[in-house]
Amino acid sequence: MEKRGIVAVLFGLAAVSCVLRAADETLMLKRLLPAEIAGWRADPAADKAFTRDTIFTYMDGAGELYLAYAFRGLEVREYTDGRGGSIAVELYDMGKPADAFGIFTQDRDGEATAVGREGLYGAGLLRFWKGRFFVRILADRETEETKRIVLGLGVRAAARLADEGDRPRLVAALPAAGLEAGTVRYFHQQVSLNSHYYLADENVLGLGEATEAVLATYRLPQGKAMLLLSKYSRADDARRAYLRLCEGFFSEPCRPSDELHIERLESGDSAGVKRNGSFLALVLEAPDAAECEKLLLAAAKTIQEVFR
Amino acid sequence: MKTTRRSFMRGAAYGTLGAVISLDALDSLGGTGRAAPFAAPDPASRLVLVRDEAAVDEGHLVNAPVVATMVDRAVQELAGEADIRRAWARFFKPEDTVAVKFTHCGWMRVHTEQAVVDAVIARLKDLGIPAGRIHAADGGQPLKECTALVNIPSVKVHTLTGFAGAVKNYINFTGRESSYHADGNVKLAESFLLPDIKGKTRLIIVDFLRPYFGPGPQINPLHRWDYKGVLAGTDPVAVDTTALRICQVKRDAFKGEPWPVMPPPRFLAAAERDFKLGTADPQKIQVVKLGWDKDILI
Numbered sequence: 189m190e191k192r193g194i195v196a197v198l199f200g201l202a203a204v205s206c207v208l209r210a211a212d213e214t215l216m217l218k219r220l221l222p223a224e225i226a227g228w229r230a231d232p233a234a235d236k237a238f239t240r241d242t243i244f245t246y247m248d249g250a251g252e253l254y255l256a257y258a259f260r261g262l263e264v265r266e267y268t269d270g271r272g273g274s275i276a277v278e279l280y281d282m283g284k285p286a287d288a289f290g291i292f293t294q295d296r297d298g299e300a301t302a303v304g305r306e307g308l309y310g311a312g313l314l315r316f317w318k319g320r321f322f323v324r325i326l327a328d329r330e331t332e333e334t335k336r337i338v339l340g341l342g343v344r345a346a347a348r349l350a351d352e353g354d355r356p357r358l359v360a361a362l363p364a365a366g367l368e369a370g371t372v373r374y375f376h377q378q379v380s381l382n383s384h385y386y387l388a389d390e391n392v393l394g395l396g397e398a399t400e401a402v403l404a405t406y407r408l409p410q411g412k413a414m415l416l417l418s419k420y421s422r423a424d425d426a427r428r429a430y431l432r433l434c435e436g437f438f439s440e441p442c443r444p445s446d447e448l449h450i451e452r453l454e455s456g457d458s459a460g461v462k463r464n465g466s467f468l469a470l471v472l473e474a475p476d477a478a479e480c481e482k483l484l485l486a487a488a489k490t491i492q493e494v495f496r
Numbered sequence: 497m498k499t500t501r502r503s504f505m506r507g508a509a510y511g512t513l514g515a516v517i518s519l520d521a522l523d524s525l526g527g528t529g530r531a532a533p534f535a536a537p538d539p540a541s542r543l544v545l546v547r548d549e550a551a552v553d554e555g556h557l558v559n560a561p562v563v564a565t566m567v568d569r570a571v572q573e574l575a576g577e578a579d580i581r582r583a584w585a586r587f588f589k590p591e592d593t594v595a596v597k598f599t600h601c602g603w604m605r606v607h608t609e610q611a612v613v614d615a616v617i618a619r620l621k622d623l624g625i626p627a628g629r630i631h632a633a634d635g636g637q638p639l640k641e642c643t644a645l646v647n648i649p650s651v652k653v654h655t656l657t658g659f660a661g662a663v664k665n666y667i668n669f670t671g672r673e674s675s676y677h678a679d680g681n682v683k684l685a686e687s688f689l690l691p692d693i694k695g696k697t698r699l700i701i702v703d704f705l706r707p708y709f710g711p712g713p714q715i716n717p718l719h720r721w722d723y724k725g726v727l728a729g730t731d732p733v734a735v736d737t738t739a740l741r742i743c744q745v746k747r748d749a750f751k752g753e754p755w756p757v758m759p760p761p762r763f764l765a766a767a768e769r770d771f772k773l774g775t776a777d778p779q780k781i782q783v784v785k786l787g788w789d790k791d792i793l794i
Contacts, residue, residue: 244674247603250655250713252677278714295711297718311717324714328605329555379678382759383655383711388500389509389679389762437500453502 200418204372216321217263217279220345228267228275228337238262249446256377257290267337273329275337279345280322285353286400288317290374294383303339304346305353314342319351358402358419361467361494363486371405385414385472392417392436394429395466406483410475416468417491423466429464433470448484464488467495510765512777515773516737516745517658517756534738534794540780541734543727544573545704547788552705560611563726566787567615567701570728573784574699576719581622587698588644590624591754593631595642595696599650599665599703600634605715612703612726616646635668639692647700647732651739653719653747655712655756657681657739658761662700662732663773669693681759686733700735702727709743709750711758721746723790733767733774734781738762738794741778745793 218232236246239261243251246262254262260281267275282288289305292315298308304316304323312330325341326336354373373384376399378391384403387393393416395401401418420426427444434442434449438459442449442492450460458480462469469487474480499509507514515533546566552558577583588594596616598608613632620630628633631637639645649665656677657664666687667673676684688694704727710719723742729735740761747755768776775781783794 247713248673249601249660250604252674253655253713294509294713295716297710297716313715313717326715326717330717379656380677384758386501386504386756386758386760392500417771437502455502 192247205240208461216281217265217277217437220279220348221265221277222344225267225340226337228269228273230265230267232265234266237263238264252379253383254280254282254291256375256380257287259287260290267341273327273334275325275327275334275341275346277341278324278326280324282317282320282322283318285303286321286352286356286374288320288322288353289359290376290380291322292376293318293373294380296370296372301339303342307342307346309335309339312338314338316342316346317353318346318349319353321349323430323435329494356400356402357494358400358417361417361487361491362402362404362415363406363483363490365486366406366408366483368405371403373403375401375403380418385416387472388436390436392429392432392469394420394425394432397427408475408479408483412477413474413479413483414472416472417467417487418470420466420468426463426466426468429468430461433461435470448481450480450484452477458486462488464491467491504760510760510762511769512779513760513762513765516741516764516778517760518596518748518754526721533789534781534783535740536780536782538551539597539782540775540777541729541731542574542782542784543729543731543734543738544570544757544784544786545725545727545738545792545794546570546573546786547723547725547792549724549788549790552722556722558609558705560614561706563609563611564615564618566726567612567728568619569786570701570726571699573786574728574730576582580619584619584623588620588623588625591627592644593629593638593642594620594625594638595645596620596630596632596648597645597665597669598632598634598648599660601650601652603714604652604708604712606650606706606708606720608648608650608703609705612648612701612705616648616701620646639669639690639696642692642696645693645697647697649700650703651707651743653709653712653743653757654761656759657684657763658757658759659736659743659764661702661736661739663688663736663763663767666693678759681763682766682770683760683764685733685771685773688773689771697732698730700727700729700732702735702739704739704742707743707746708741709746719750723791723793731774731781733764733776735774736761736767737776737778738763738781738783742793749793 265277298310301307301309304318307316312327314325458474460480462484572583575583575586654660704725764776767773
């Protein structure tokens with residue numbers, strides 16, 4: 189009886205600890221940012237918080253993109269200058285650094301700025317990722333003053349986010365030669381792929397929560413091509429995706445034993461796929477079959493180097 | 497048959513949509529396709545595009561009186577009536593109860609400008625429609641009572657449906673907004689066939705003052721531009737096809753290379769093919785262009 193009581197107390201303490209930790213983690217903005225900066229004031233009590241279940245109340249019509257990652261929560265704060273100006277700060281807890289990087293790569297337009305990881309600024313909007321967090325700070329109107337405040341808030345927030353976080357390993361598997369670094373996108377699901385590149389209505393790659401994918405543009409001697417790498421939980425899943433691609437996208441059949449398939453398409457460009465254990469490399473819009481194969485083989489080599 | 501990028505480009509699955517978003521390598525950078533789209537001599541749909549350099553200032557503030565004049569001019573041309581009141585009377589009667597459906601998108605910040613909403617409401621009142629029978633909102637109007645609708649959307653490229661304009665603007669009437677995103681976007685046009693909506697849309701005035709052409713999901717101000725236009729018509733599919741094309745040309749110009757709208761707004765082809773709502777074929781759309789023509793992109 190006494191033993192059961194002790195166990196109950198321990199469970200209770202653990203539960204309280206979890207709740208406290210969760211509460212603490214959902215109040216990040218209060219710890220990251222001041223209530224006032226150079227005359228711009230916020231009311232921390234008015235900070236808003238959203239979860240996976242409530243994100244649509246904040247962004248009706250776009251939450252799906254966040255839910256396609258390990259998104260855990262969002263906090264929003266508004267600073268005003270008392271003269272009608274407004275700056276919104278959004279802090280996204282993406283669950284893990286790889287997914288913070290992933291949602292950051294959804295839109296990569298902006299000028300590089302030294303705030304957080306890979307900070308980008310343009311026309312009043314600052315974006316960066318750090319650790320498992322993705323941060324957006326947006327002025328309703330860009331002026332010299334609002335730019336200074338936006339960047340100042342970003343620097344403060346980034347300084348207080350202790351963990352740097354690593355880019356996903358799969359990104360390192362992209363061959364370096366010819367890679368246009370600003371085009372790299374990292375994601376898991378079909379809805380994300382569709383927002384970058386239309387391959388098919390059907391999920392021919394078998395993308396899902398457990399898969400990882402990276403898409404990038406390459407500058408080749410004769411033009412450009414896209415390279416998509418996908419990583420599956422099991423080699424069987426990669427094999428199935430390979431066969432689905434052959435059936436659903438390519439014209440010529442592939443055999444289950446095949447590991448490389450290249451075709452010249454009616455549009456005049458070439459596409460190809462190479463299976464490598466639990467990985468697929470897919471090249472699209474290559475100028476010719478030779479360059480397509482060269483890029484596929486380069487990808488196979490870097491996959492082996494990174495994941496051996 | 498599975499629908500892939502390849503069948504899409506051949507037009508086998510979604511008609512001319514591939515051409516509209518440059519997947520078949522239209523010469524988009526100059527805004528001139530191989531077959532001169534939107535210049536139909538015998539059109540299925542006729543649209544009027546009015547632009548005025550003074551509609552939006554350098555600080556992106558909208559000039560309401562200028563916008564009101566642009567809206568009138570578009571309606572006059574569309575109706576073929578020189579007199580403003582007569583032009584509006586071609587679309588609405590004093591005994592009408594009218595739902596004015598605008599776009600409100602607080603978090604995205606690309607909403608219908610109040611100047612456009614006000615211009616439309618003012619003209620409805622001028623026709624003798626009392627304020628109590630004009631229901632202007634982003635949704636929630638008493639549609640059963642309404643005898644007419646005015647569709648006044650903003651314009652934006654959309655992460656999940658590809659494009660948001662006149663067709664998507666009625667999504668709020670369905671009560672199932674999320675079901676029309678992503679793969680469900682092919683059914684977007686069915687909102688126009690709801691019993692309380694079908695056949696009631698008399699006029700579409702697209703707020704093309706400050707459209708958005710970026711990838712989203714949230715706004716990046718770098719992807720918003722002051723086009724300073726309004727686009728009027730009665731065919732929501734033709735209106736969206738034309739607005740999409742202008743956004744596509746802007747995207748290509750921004751990147752300096754083809755940057756197709758993604759995902760493909762498949763609902764446009766479906767709106768024509770499955771829901772018979774209008775035409776998505778640029779060859780069947782005539783666009784009358786009035787006013788400022790710098791960087792018109794069409």
